[in-house]
Amino acid sequence: MSTALALFLALILDALMGEPDWLWSRLPHPAVIAGRAVAWLERWLNHGAxxxxxxxxxxxxxxxxxxxxxxxxxxxxxxVEILCAAILLAQKSLVQHVSAVADALRRSLxxxxxxxxxxxxxDCRDMSEPQVARSAIESAAENLSDGVIAPAIWFLVAGLPGLFVYKIVNTADSMIGYRNDRYHAFGWAAARFDDLLNLIxxxxxxxxxxxxxxxLRQWPEIVQDARRHRSPNAGWPEAAMARALDLALAGPRSYDGQVRQLAWVNGTARKDIGADEIDATVAILWRVWALLLVVVAIATLPLLSLV
Known part of the structure; x- marks a missing residue:
């Protein structure tokens, strides 16, 4: 129960403070430290047989x-548990980064x-306005899972060790979990373990x-879209967000100058979207955060009744 209380307070602290520049301009963020560790191991081990x-x-x-x-x-x-959990949750920073895309798009493409x-x-250099909006919305949906819900769940399950393990694995996947010549073999374990940790x-x-x-009445369609997605996990929040906003996500996009013909999510819905749809996504991010907070608060009630 103390873990639930710590998470409840950490969620509020993160939502209020986010990532204060005054702190992380003076100290390395834990994510930076994790990235350095992954990079060092990759340079040390990723060569030869x-x-x-x-x-x-x-x-x-x-x-x-x-x-x-x-x-x-x-x-x-x-x-200390509350502070560490707040630092490693990403609700406020996620909202800020996604909202910044909407604000920038309103100024100019x-x-x-x-x-x-x-x-x-x-590749973003030649994106149209709808492509920019789709990219921001897809990132918001995926990172709501990776940056808020999954860390919260693993903190509840296994405390700070569980949270730290999840974050280091997620960081490793984002750095070496690519299917290219350099990382396909070396990053295989990190990518598969990240898939497992994000499954639920x-x-x-x-x-x-x-x-x-x-x-919820469209859950069967959400499941179908999620299973067509290139990622075994990212498709679930993206498919749900697409239905929630009645728009199409995913579809063709370019990586390293090569266009990849990826499947559409909710492909028959609206594709001509922009900053307003990004704002609507941000509103849903906060609603999900609020639901998580309520659920965690309910979990703390038995503990509070003992105080």
């Missing part, structure tokens, strides 16, 4: 280190392209979006 096995070893090192760090910090007590390029890995959170995120937007 048996790269898949070396990738497994790298993942074991990362997971063991993260779990140990989480356990040691948890010994410092509830205030080139500004919208530049701003969305900060949160997506696809992604589906729960999609369910929460559908519930809060009155789209």
């Amino acid at each position: 048996a790269r898949r096995l070396k990738g497994v070893c790298a993942l074991v090192i990362l997971v063991a280190t993260a779990a140990t760090a989480g356990f040691l910090l948890s010994l410092a007590g509830l205030p 080139p500004e919208g392209r530049e701003t969305v390029a900060l949160i997506v890995s696809r 959170p992604a589906r729960l995120t999609g369910l929460m979006i559908a519930l809060l937007t009155g789209q």
Whole structure:
């Protein structure tokens, strides 16, 4: 129950404070430290033969280190747990980054392209306004799961060790979990473990979006779209968000100068979208956050009754 209370307070603290520049301009953010660890292991191990096995070893090192760090910090007590959890939750920063795309797009299309390029890995230079909006909405849906719901779930399940393990694996997947010549073998373990850790959170995120937007009746269609998605997990929140906003997501996009013909999500819905649809997405992000907060608050009631 103390973990639920810590999460409840951490969710509020993150929503109020986000990522304060005054702090992280002076200290390395935990995500930066995690990224450096992944990069160091990749440079050390990702060469020669048996790269898949070396990738497994790298993942074991990362997971063991993260779990140990989480356990040691948890010994410092509830205030430290709350602070660590708030730092590793990403609701406020997610909303800020997505809202910034809408604001930039209203100023000009080139500004919208530049701003969305900060949160997506696809080619943005020649995007149309609807493509910019779709990219921002897809990123919002996926990162609602990866940055808020999944960390919260793993914190509830296993405390700070669980949260730290999830974040290091998610960071590793974002850096080395690509199917290209350099990372396909070495990043295989990180990518597969990240898929496993996000299996339930992604589906729960999609369910929460559908519930809060009155789209549960379309759950069979959401499931169909999610299963057509290139990612085993990202398709669930994206498909639910597409139905919630009555628009089409995913579809063809360019990576490294090559167009990839990816399947549409809710492909018969509206495709001519812009900043207003991004704003509507942000509103749904906050509604899902509020539902999560209520659920966690209910979980804390038995503890509070003992006080």
